Amino acid sequence: MIDKVLLFFERYSFGVCTYLGEKFQISQAKIRLFFIYTSFLAAGFPLVFYFFAAVVLDIRHFIKRKRIQFWDI
Template sequence: MPNTLRLKYFVEHHVFGVCTKIGEKLGISTSSIRLYFVYVSFITVGSPIIIYLVLAFWMNIRRYLRQYKSPSVWEL
């Protein structure tokens, strides 16, 4: 497997997954969301990168809270 395909696989499957999650929620293909993200990042000199990182942080916090949720009264 060439290095570029390995890099593409890593980025698509192991990075935060913000574009994938947005695509699933809106019913839009993930590749078009990534493409628009790149275009908007160049036009606005990188400000969507900050939004992307905030969304990635938020998704990780939600996943963490769901995983380690404290037991309810009924589960005790």
């Protein structure tokens, strides 16, 4: 059961932890735990940062995809 839940979140997450882990060469699990623990301590502020980072990463991915399609024409 736990494996299904973990697979669901890894498949449908925004990729913020993956991006930060690759950028700073830190384990993704440690970054996820950091967000979980700090959101309990800081009353949800890290969740705001997480969603903001997800939006920024999604926009960057969208712009890169559009730029490639524009130059392929």
